[in-house]
Amino acid sequence: MTANMNAFANGAELAGKLADKVAETLSAAIAARGSASIAVSGGSTPKAFFQALSSRSIDWGKMTITLVDERFVPADNPRSNHLLVQENLLKDKAASAQFFPLYQAVASVEEAAIIATEKTKSIGFPFDVAILGMGNDGHTASFFPGGSNLATALDPKTPRGIITMEAEGAGEPRLTFTFSSLQDARLLVLHIEGEGKKEVLAKAEAPGDETEMPIRAVLRRAASPVEIYWAP
Numbered sequence: 001m002t003a004n005m006n007a008f009a010n011g012a013e014l015a016g017k018l019a020d021k022v023a024e025t026l027s028a029a030i031a032a033r034g035s036a037s038i039a040v041s042g043g044s045t046p047k048a049f050f051q052a053l054s055s056r057s058i059d060w061g062k063m064t065i066t067l068v069d070e071r072f073v074p075a076d077n078p079r080s081n082h083l084l085v086q087e088n089l090l091k092d093k094a095a096s097a098q099f100f101p102l103y104q105a106v107a108s109v110e111e112a113a114i115i116a117t118e119k120t121k122s123i124g125f126p127f128d129v130a131i132l133g134m135g136n137d138g139h140t141a142s143f144f145p146g147g148s149n150l151a152t153a154l155d156p157k158t159p160r161g162i163i164t165m166e167a168e169g170a171g172e173p174r175l176t177f178t179f180s181s182l183q184d185a186r187l188l189v190l191h192i193e194g195e196g197k198k199e200v201l202a203k204a205e206a207p208g209d210e211t212e213m214p215i216r217a218v219l220r221r222a223a224s225p226v227e228i229y230w231a232p
C-alpha cells in the first residue's frame with residue numbers, strides 16, 4: 001500500500017496542519033453523511049494536535065470520538081488515554097462531541113473488550129479518520145511485539161471490534177481496536193515525532209516480520225493510503 005510522508009519544521013507546525021487536514025475531512029464527512037467519526041491514539045505525541053483540533057470549527061455535535069487503544073485503567077489514572085483526550089481534546093469547541101471510551105469498569109479486561117465492542121458498534125465503520133501513533137518498539141495501537149493476541153489483532157479476517165492485549169512492553173493489559181477496524185479509515189494517519197521515530201519508521205519500512213514490528217501490518221496491508229505526519 002502507499003504511504004505519503006508529510007514532514008514539518010516542528011511539532012507546533014505539524015499539530016496545526018494535521019488539525020486543519022482532520023477538520024477538513026470531518027467537515028466533508030458531516031456534509032456527505034450527516035455525522036463523522038474519529039479514532040485517536042494516546043501516548044505522549046498527540047497532545048498539541050488534540051489542543052489544535054479542539055479549536056477548529058467543526059459541527060462537533062455531529063461528531064463521535066473514540067480511542068484506537070486504551071490501558072485497562074479508569075479515566076482518572078494518569079496513564080489513561082481517555083484522560084489525555086478529556087484534558088486536551090474534549091474541550092473548547094469540541095466539548096459537545098460524543099466520546100466512546102474503551103475502558104469499562106468491570107472485573108476483567110476480556111469482559112471490557114466485549115462490552116466496548118458492543119458499545120462502539122453504533123459509531124459505524126469505516127472510521128472517517130484514524131490517527132495512529134508508533135512506539136520505539138514498532139507497536140501501533142496496542143499491537144505489541146510478543147503480544148498475547150497479536151496474531152488475532154493483525155489477522156484481516158478478525159472481525160471489527162476491540163480485543164485484549166498483554167505484552168511485556170505494554171504495562172497494563174490493553175484494549176485495542178483490531179487491524180480490520182482501523183486499516184480502511186477514510187483518512188489514515190501515522191503521527192510520529194523525533195529523529196528516533198524516523199529511524200524506527202525506516203526500519204519498519206525495510207523487509208522483516210510483521211510480528212517483530214507490528215506497524216508493518218499497517219504500512220504494508222492497510223486498504224487506505226497511510227499519511228505519515230512527522231516533525232523532528
Ligand SMILES: O=C1O[C@H](COP(=O)(O)O)[C@@H](O)[C@H](O)[C@H]1O
Nearest residue numbers: 041042043044045069133134135
Ligand atoms: O502505548 C501507546 O503508545 C503509542 C505510542 O505512544 P508515544 O508516546 O510513543 O507517542 C500510542 O500510539 C498508543 O495509542 C498508546 O496506547
